[in-house]
Amino acid sequence: MSDNPTTATDAHTVSSTKARLAVCAAKIIAHLPVTVIVRLLKMFRPLQKSSSIQQALAVDAKVREVSPLCRGERGCLARSISTYLLLSLMRRKVVWASGFRVKPFLAHAWVTVEGEPINEHHDVQGFVTVASTNPEAR
Template identity: 45%
Template sequence: MSLPVTLEPRAARDAVPRTRRFAARAAVAAAFQLRRCRPQRLRGLLELVSRGARPATSAEAMEAREAVVAVSVHCAGQGCLERSIATFLLCRLSGRVPEWRTGVRLEPFRAHAWVAVGGVPVGEHEEVATYAVTMGVR
């Protein structure tokens, strides 16, 4: 069985302010480095980064996600791990953090990473609700 590979809708370059684009690029660069960490270490680092931050709102998390997708084609495509880490980090730059989660689905097998607010995935397809959460940072 093949999976359709499509890019997420991306905001126009001018839709994201220049300073936000710079911060989003920095978050994406950091995410590409952090993705190499072992899962437990990655979770520990994200927990460390989230200390002292207030919970993000859905709008803040969605704005960060859109900025990340606007500056990175990889994050707009199949780079869910990088997208979720970069979104988390970009939100943290403003003093807030969403929930970061990874999960799996068995029929058919798929793994995914996303951010959520109040347990509700931000900017994801409805099928993410069927994933069993395997790891998360609140």
């Protein structure tokens, strides 16, 4: 038996209420300067356990389910912060990042688990990361 009692099904039990609260918090946080966003999100880092990609996908799906903003192309900041908050509150490791690409120009925010971008339509490897909660990032 695994020493990790939390399974992917735990992510499915994220209530719509918790997801809505995370989206509300994310909408407020999104108006802060990016340096403050990173500091705030990093406060959730202690005592986190590994997250599975399935958990992160399920949480991301719940966030998109409860918020029309987070479903849209322009909702990446609120969606990524909401997903980060929910996974962090579940004490799961997740990395939030924000960056841009030049051609064509696009600013974007996303989350990764185990180095894998979660539910991304953009190739984030082509983005210049300007802010991240990754402890290895500057």
